[in-house]
Amino acid sequence: MSPASQPVHATVRATARTARPAAVAATIRLAAAYLATVLLAACAGPAEGPQAATDTATQTGSSATAASAELTVLAAASLQEAFEEIGAAVEEDNPGLTLTFDFQGSQDLVASLAQGAPADVLATASTTTMEDAVSQSLVGEPTEFATNVLALIVPEGNPADVTGLDSSLDGADLVVCAPEVPCGEATVRLAEALGVTLDPVSQEQKVTDVRGKVESGEAEAGIVYATDAAAAVGVERLDVPDNGVVNHYPVATTSQTSNPQAAQVFIDAVTGEEGQAVLADYGFGAPGNSSPEEPAGSGESDAPGASASPGDTSSTTASTEASPPAGTSQAAPGTAPPASSESSPAGQ
Secondary structure (H helix, E strand, O other): HHHOOOOOOHHHHHHHHHHHHHHHHHHHHHHHHHHHHHHHHHHHOOOOHHHHHHHHHHHHHHHHHOOOEEEEEEEEEHHHHHHHHHOOOOHHHHOOOOEEEEOHHHHHHHHHHHHHOOOEEEEEHHHHHHHHHHOOOOOOOOOOEEOOOOEEEEEEEOOOOOOOOHHOOOOOOEEEOOOOOOHHHHHHHHHHHHHOOOOOOEEEHHOOOHHHHHHHOOOOOEEEHHHHHHHHHEEEEEOOOOOOEEEEEEEEEEEOOHHHHHHHHHHHHHHHHHHHHHHHHHHOEEEOOOOOOOOOOOOOOOOOOOOOOOOOOOOOOOOOOOOOOOOOOOOOOOOOOOOOOOOOOOOO
């Protein structure tokens, strides 16, 4: 046994027999110090080693790794410009997060999700389409993030001399959204509220297709969202009273997402202050500004003159009717059957 491993009391006795008294005293002091050190070490807790540091770092970085993913966002076509700008900011703030967007008619997005298309976030242009997704357990709890109203657009120069949603549209090549599309639902409700009958030459599956036909001069008038009217090129906008017909835009995480934390990062960006500012820049109204929606055809829409644009807290919402199955071309109340069936295929 080496001296270092001998019991302390043995070391003290051996020293006492062979050393002078002063040396004995020094040895005793050293032994006492050694015992004190051992006792202090025993009383102290286990030292924090590399593993403890690693665990702490892992816990601290959990929120950052939540935003490291590839996300697919299904969004209404009217959201394209605003969502692409918000998405770019999200990717810049979260270097590990990559966003892929699919902009289509809301009804087609829900149908695609129901058929198993991979997606992490769904944003629609009406509560009707989102409720359809909820009823099929395709998404979680929705959150409203924007509102929108309709506008009438014509090509520059207004070749058909359209003045509004009135008799000036008689004989004009009018294009609208199909009634199963959120902008088409709103068009039906507005026509009923104004007491006018529309006679479109085609009904489109996306509001951007309506806009495109007017921009190209293929149509002489089109009913689109105010946000699309603002983004359109080569057109003139004719404001129409909204009569309380306001579309509400909800967003939700999908039930199939593999990274709900990362999906929530994008939703928080949309509903947060900066995202709301971007949406407002593109003409969207703030969420939650209108009263609950009523079934279409109830006749309880606001009286003319009580209209307000999105973002006006005095605005009230008219009904959101149940949509017929996507892809149907039946005429809606207040809308005459189209002269030609030129609806764009879903997904175009």
